[in-house]
Structures are given as structure tokens and as C-alpha cells.
Amino acid sequence: MERLAVGLIGCGTLSSYAHGPALRKLERMYEFRAIADIDPITLNAFSKRFGVDRKYTDYKEMISSEDLDIAIVATPTPTHEEIGLYVLNHGVNLFMEKPFALTLEGARNMIEASERQGRALQVGHCVRFWPGYVQIKEQMSNGDYGEPLLAKAHRWGTMPAPLWYRDPAQSNGVGLDVAIHDLDYLRWLIGEPKSVYAQGRFEGKLPMTVQAVLEFEGDAIAYIDASWDFPPSWRFATFFEIIGTKGMAQMDSRESTTLEVYTGHTSSASSPREDDAYTRQLAAFWEPARGGKPVLPATDSYKSLELALALNKSLNGAGRVELKREIAQ
Amino acid sequence: MRIALVSFAHVHAQSYARVLTELEKDGIAEMCAVCDDDSRRLALARERFESKKLYSDIEELARDPDVDAAIVTSENTKRAGLAISLLNAGKHVLAEKPISSKVPDAVRMVQLASENGLTLGTAFPMRHHDAPQSMKRVLSDLGGIRSISSANPGRFPGLWFADPGASGGGAIMDHTVHVADLARWFSGREFSEVYALRGRSVAGEGSGEGSGLVLCKLEDDTPVSVDCSWSRLAGWPTWGNVFVSACAEKGAAVLSAFNENLWTVVQGSYKWSYYGPDADKKMILDFVRAVEKHSQALATGTDGLRALEVVAAAYESIKRQRPVKISEIRGSGSY
Ligand SMILES: NC(=O)c1ccc[n+]([C@@H]2O[C@H](COP(=O)([O-])OP(=O)(O)OC[C@H]3O[C@@H](n4cnc5c(N)ncnc54)[C@H](O)[C@@H]3O)[C@@H](O)[C@H]2O)c1
Numbered sequence: 001m002e003r004l005a006v007g008l009i010g011c012g013t014l015s016s017y018a019h020g021p022a023l024r025k026l027e028r029m030y031e032f033r034a035i036a037d038i039d040p041i042t043l044n045a046f047s048k049r050f051g052v053d054r055k056y057t058d059y060k061e062m063i064s065s066e067d068l069d070i071a072i073v074a075t076p077t078p079t080h081e082e083i084g085l086y087v088l089n090h091g092v093n094l095f096m097e098k099p100f101a102l103t104l105e106g107a108r109n110m111i112e113a114s115e116r117q118g119r120a121l122q123v124g125h126c127v128r129f130w131p132g133y134v135q136i137k138e139q140m141s142n143g144d145y146g147e148p149l150l151a152k153a154h155r156w157g158t159m160p161a162p163l164w165y166r167d168p169a170q171s172n173g174v175g176l177d178v179a180i181h182d183l184d185y186l187r188w189l190i191g192e193p194k195s196v197y198a199q200g201r202f203e204g205k206l207p208m209t210v211q212a213v214l215e216f217e218g219d220a221i222a223y224i225d226a227s228w229d230f231p232p233s234w235r236f237a238t239f240f241e242i243i244g245t246k247g248m249a250q251m252d253s254r255e256s257t258t259l260e261v262y263t264g265h266t267s268s269a270s271s272p273r274e275d276d277a278y279t280r281q282l283a284a285f286w287e288p289a290r291g292g293k294p295v296l297p298a299t300d301s302y303k304s305l306e307l308a309l310a311l312n313k314s315l316n317g318a319g320r321v322e323l324k325r326e327i328a329q
Numbered sequence: 330m331r332i333a334l335v336s337f338a339h340v341h342a343q344s345y346a347r348v349l350t351e352l353e354k355d356g357i358a359e360m361c362a363v364c365d366d367d368s369r370r371l372a373l374a375r376e377r378f379e380s381k382k383l384y385s386d387i388e389e390l391a392r393d394p395d396v397d398a399a400i401v402t403s404e405n406t407k408r409a410g411l412a413i414s415l416l417n418a419g420k421h422v423l424a425e426k427p428i429s430s431k432v433p434d435a436v437r438m439v440q441l442a443s444e445n446g447l448t449l450g451t452a453f454p455m456r457h458h459d460a461p462q463s464m465k466r467v468l469s470d471l472g473g474i475r476s477i478s479s480a481n482p483g484r485f486p487g488l489w490f491a492d493p494g495a496s497g498g499g500a501i502m503d504h505t506v507h508v509a510d511l512a513r514w515f516s517g518r519e520f521s522e523v524y525a526l527r528g529r530s531v532a533g534e535g536s537g538e539g540s541g542l543v544l545c546k547l548e549d550d551t552p553v554s555v556d557c558s559w560s561r562l563a564g565w566p567t568w569g570n571v572f573v574s575a576c577a578e579k580g581a582a583v584l585s586a587f588n589e590n591l592w593t594v595v596q597g598s599y600k601w602s603y604y605g606p607d608a609d610k611k612m613i614l615d616f617v618r619a620v621e622k623h624s625q626a627l628a629t630g631t632d633g634l635r636a637l638e639v640v641a642a643a644y645e646s647i648k649r650q651r652p653v654k655i656s657e658i659r660g661s662g663s664y
Binding site: 149150152154156195197199200201208209211212213215219220221222223225227229230231233234241243247248319320 | 475476478480524525526527528529539540542544546551552554556558560562565574576579580581650651652
């Protein structure tokens with residue numbers, strides 16, 4: 001198997017629990033060659049933890065000095081467009097974290113750069129690789145549930161620690177940052193929605209809780225509930241339910257813990273696995289990065305961004321938003 | 330106290346009859362009569378409650394001086410008419426939820442009860458279930474409620490529930506009110522606006538919607554969501570559940586009210602067997618006490634009306650494809 005050289009830009013929260021461990025598991029596919037982060041403390045800690053010696057505080061220097069096949073970008077959302085364009089324009093395949101960009105224009109620019117340069121571009125919609133969600137998609141495709149009628153998705157957590165999330169101009173709040181996961185998944189599972197309506201709870205101008213309902217072509221309706229309003233003692237939780245004409249499925253992360261650990265005054269609960277979603281999604285980028293067919297085309301992720309922005313528009317007082325079929329080519 | 334059970338149309342009548350039988354044994358109240366406009370159901374009642382008086386005409390029951398109060402468990406669209414006959418005749422009423430299928434009828438019920446000095450309660454058993462009661466106390470220590478996400482998913486009850494002529498709608502009419510009432514009760518705030526979507530009708534069972542997603546705002550814009558869908562398909566191990574998750578300034582509380590179940594296999598099929606609190610019994614006891622003390626039930630007629638306004642606004646929103654203010658539902662009527 002040809003090993004592709006990977007550089008990671010942004011060694012923060014997500015990279016520490018997702019991309020770092022995934023790259024270590026995928027040694028046969030990827031050489032974890034170099035890392036970049038503007039914060040030297042974060043950079044050094046990550047370097048030590050994952051044993052990557054080649055490190056840069058300037059990602060541009062990494063791109064020009066290292067002969068990378070792939071750059072993974074896991075920096076704060078407002079930097080996605082600039083960094084993504086730089087990566088693509090230097091002929092490097094791009095794995096971009098979700099949300100794709102803060103604006104549709106930003107996403108479109110990256111798609112154009114990837115086409116112009118003939119480089120692969122995949123957005124980190126990890127839920128499409130999450131084992132339970134994948135299984136629901138498979139059973140749906142099998143016709144086990146019949147025609148979809150009702151779907152529900154919860155994604156409940158606490159306010160993320162990095163400060164940029166608290167600035168509405170940088171993160172756009174829980175709708176763009178969190179609800180986009182389920183919007184993307186619902187598009188994959190059911191199809192394109194016709195309308196979206198959202199309401200929520202704001203901290204100043206920052207959406208902290210989003211409750212949204214969607215209508216799809218056909219008979220399906222869906223509910224999405226994403227929140228950062230839970231207190232620090234809360235354990236992140238997801239819930240998904242699909243009801244069809246012939247059957248149904250439901251899953252709840254709180255009901256699917258496989259390991260509980262108790263030490264002194266703290267405890268943890270998790271469902272560890274070698275082939276977790278973050279590992280699967282990076283493994284799926286190997287073929288496209290070698291010129292193969294995209295597993296998750298960026299044009300598809302563009303539509304999820306479009307939908308998330310429509311949700312935000314409704315959330316900010318636009319009421320019911322009708323969605324037109326505007327397909328990015 | 331002598332209580333009549335009016336109509337076995339609603340599935341909950343079975344549980345209330347069971348409670349009344351228990352209260353009779355305890356010497357607290359007596360189930361003195363049954364009234365039903367359906368001859369087949371009345372015949373069943375005759376077999377089951379031999380010693381009770383039986384009526385097929387509500388006006389006759391209303392004239393019976395031995396009846397102090399009645400529980401009205403008819404089809405939704407008949408409830409107000411029956412209740413109004415009883416209230417006119419000076420009987421106290423506990424109305425099954427939704428209190429009526431139409432807001433103006435519910436307003437009339439509330440007005441009549443107050444004019445005649447009678448107790449009018451709404452059957453909101455969740456207010457009497459121990460877990461939501463604890464949750465209300467817990468929330469009062471957690472600062473202001475910021476958002477509520479709730480669901481009352483259940484099995485399609487069959488019968489007339491998806492026939493709008495008898496039920497006034499479908500799942501939205503049937504299941505919105507329980508959790509909408511809890512949101513009002515927990516927060517102490519009124520609803521101001523509603524947006525809703527309806528899901529397809531239950532195949533071949535009338536035109537009432539099989540599911541509903543109702544997004545509401547309280548008067549201070551606090552978001553409250555309600556999933557009122559008949560989304561537990563045949564084969565699901567229990568009838569359904571009541572979920573309410575509330576985030577507040579200083580914490581959160583998550584209710585799964587009907588989680589106390591044995592996981593059983595009986596005759597080859599997997600079923601949940603409930604052993605949680607008996608909220609129906611506490612609710613009827615509360616109604617009996619309220620009548621005895623000439624006071625209000627924990628969930629009043631007005632509480633029933635407020636929850637019904639959310640339902641009416643939801644249907645109006647579906648028709649108009651936009652959020653609808655509760656004030657639009659009230660129109661010019663002042664109450
Ligand atoms: N797929 C998922 O499930 C998931 C989960 C969490 C976050 N995310 C996304 O991942 C991205 C990162 O989120 P996070 O929670 O890890 O944030 P974070 O703030 O913890 O990490 C971002 C890191 O990027 C570094 N950085 C900032 N600007 C940089 C630049 N110009 N060049 C190099 N490094 C730079 C920061 O120093 C920081 O270490 C966000 O877009 C977020 O939405 C996705």
C-alpha cells in the first residue's frame with residue numbers, strides 16, 4: 001500500500017482526540033510527517049504526545065518545506081478558507097474539518113481551487129462514518145424501515161472551551177458548528193429538505209441551543225436539537241431516531257456505553273473502538289487523495305453548509321425558510 | 330363522594346375505572362354511575378359494573394341527584410358538550426385531555442365552572458407523577474429555564490384517534506398537551522408563539538396526522554419543542570414515554586418518566602412491564618380532595634385551555650405555514 005505523507009494544521013482539541021489517534025492507527029496508509037499550530041505550547045505538547053518531530057508554527061512553511069500528499073486542517077472555522085485555499089493552491093490534497101467554511105463563497109472558492117488543481121477535497125462530516133449512523137443508513141437503503149416519515153436528532157453538550165467558539169462572528173454558534181452534523185446526515189439519509197424553521201436560545205448574539213424542524217421531498221419531517229447549554233458535569237450525548245412506513249430505529253449514546261471507568265472522584269463512560277468514525281473518515285480519503293473517486297464529494301458538503309446557513313437565517317428571525325434546489329457543480 | 334364515569338370511548342377510562350374501584354375499596358370515593366352513548370360499550374360496562382347505574386343520555390345522568398362529580402373520557406370532540414351539560418347541572422368535572430378539541434368550547438367550560446362555583450380539572454397525570462414533581466422542585470433551584478426539549482412518543486391508539494371528526498385531529502391533538510403543560514408548569518410562563526409540522530396520517534386509519542413536531546416559544550422567547558408523534562410502532566416493547574429535558578442557568582434536568590420497567594419476555598415476545606408511580610390514582614385523589622375542599626385541582630380547566638391553545642396554534646401554523654401567535658388563537662375573545 002502506498003503510504004501518503006500527511007501534515008496536520010491545527011493541533012487543538014479535535015486533533016488531539018480525533019486526527020492524531022486516527023493517523024497513528026492508519027500507519028499502513030499514512031506517514032504522519034509534520035504538524036503545524038500557531039501556538040508553540042500546543043504544538044510541542046502534541047508533538048510529544050503523538051511522536052511527530054517535524055513541527056511548524058507557520059503552516060505555510062510546512063507546506064513548502066514538506067513534500068505532503070495531504071493536509072488535514074483542524075483550525076478554528078474562520079481560518080478554514082484562507083488555509084484551505086493555500087493548501088490546494090500548492091497542489092496538496094485537502095481534508096477540511098467541518099464546518100466547511102463560514103460562508104458559501106468560502107466553500108465555493110475551495111471547491112474551485114480543488115478542481116483547478118486536480119486535488120481531492122473532503123470535509124470532516126464524521127457522522128457519515130459513525131458506526132450506528134452508518135448502520136441506520138444501510139438498513140434504510142435495504143428498505144427495512146420503508147419510506148421515511150419522521151427523523152429526530154439530538155446533539156447535546158457543554159460550551160466548548162476554546163474561546164473562539166464564544167464569538168458569534170467566528171463560530172456562528174451551535175447551529176453552524178453542531179447542528180450541521182445532523183443536517184448533513186439527514187440529507188444523506190433522507191434527501192434534500194424543502195423548508196427549515198428554527199428557534200433557539202442565545203447568549204448575547206451567540207446561538208447556544210437550536211431547535212429546528214425540516215420538511216423533505218416526500219412525506220418525511222425531521223427535528224434537530226443541538227445545544228451547548230448543558231452544565232460542565234454533563235457527558236456529551238447524541239440521539240437519533242428514524243420512523244418509516246415499515247419499521248423504525250433509535251439509538252442513544254447514553255444507552256450504548258461499553259466501558260465505564262471510576263477513579264476516586266471522577267468517572268468516565270465511553271464506547272471505544274479501533275475503527276471509530278474519525279479513523280474511518282481518514283481511511284476513506286486515501287483513494288481520492290491518489291486520484292480516485294471521492295467518497296464524500298465536497299459539492300455535497302457544500303449543500304450541508306448551505307442548509308446550516310439557512311437554518312441560521314431562520315434562527316435569526318427569518319421564520320420559515322424555503323430551500324431552493326441550488327446545486328453547486 | 331360519588332363519581333360518574335362518562336364514556337369509555339377514551340382508552341384512559343379503563344385506568345380511571347380501575348382507580349375508582351380502588352378508591353371505593355378504601356372508602357374514599359364511589360363510582361356510582363356509568364354513562365355512554367355507545368350501546369356496545371354500555372353493554373360491556375353493564376357486565377363489568379353490575380351494581381352501578383347506567384345511562385346512555387348525558388342529560389339524564391346530569392339530573393341524577395346522587396352524582397356529585399364526573400370524569401369525562403369521551404371522544405375529544407364530544408367532551409365539551411358532555412362537560413357543559415354536567416357543569417350546568419352543578420356537577421364537578423374532571424375532563425380527559427385535551428380538555429376539548431376547540432378553544433371556544435374550552436373557554437365556555439372554564440367560564441361555566443367558575444360561574445357555578447364548581448371544580449373543573451384537566452386530566453394531566455404527569456403533574457401527579459413523582460418524577461416531574463421532583464423535577465419541578467429541582468428546577469426551582471437551578472435559576473431560570475433556558476430551553477426545553479420534550480417528547481411524548483406513543484403507540485397509535487387506534488379506535489377514533491385519527492378520525493378528526495371524533496378526535497379533532499391526530500397525534501398533535503392527542504399528545505401535545507401533556508408535555509406542553511409540563512413546560513408551562515415548570516417554567517411558570519405562558520406560551521406566546523407556535524410553529525408546527527405534521528407528519529403523514531397513519532396508513533388506512535383516518536386522515537389525522539400520525540406525527541407532529543411543534544416548536545413553541547414562551548412569553549420571554551424561551552424555546553420549547555414538543556414531539557407528539559405516534560412513533561412507537563407495533564413491536565416496540567412499551568406504549569411510549571414522556572421525555573422532558575430542561576436546561577437552566579445553573580444546571581439541567583432530564584426526565585424519562587416511564588423508564589421504570591421490567592424487561593420481560595412473556596410468551597416469546599419482549600415487553601416492558603411498568604412498575605413506576607401510579608400517577609392516575611394520585612390525580613383522581615387530588616380531584617376528589619379539591620371537590621371536597623371546594624378548591625382547584627392541581628391542573629385546572631384553565632391549564633387544560635392553555636395547553637389546548639398550543640394545539641390550536643399548531644394546526645393554524647400548519648395551515649398557514651408560518652409561526653402563529655397564541656393571541657391570534659384567542660382572537661377578540663377576552664378570557
Ligand atoms: N468533526 C467533529 O466532530 C469536530 C469536533 C470539534 C471541532 N471540530 C472542528 O474542528 C475545528 C477545530 O476545532 P477545535 O475544537 O479543535 O478548536 P481548538 O481551538 O481546540 O483548536 C484549534 C487549533 O488551531 C490552532 N490554530 C489557530 N489558527 C491557526 C493557524 N492560522 N495556523 C495553525 N494553527 C492555528 C490553535 O492554536 C488551536 O490549537 C473547528 O472548525 C471545529 O468546528 C469538528
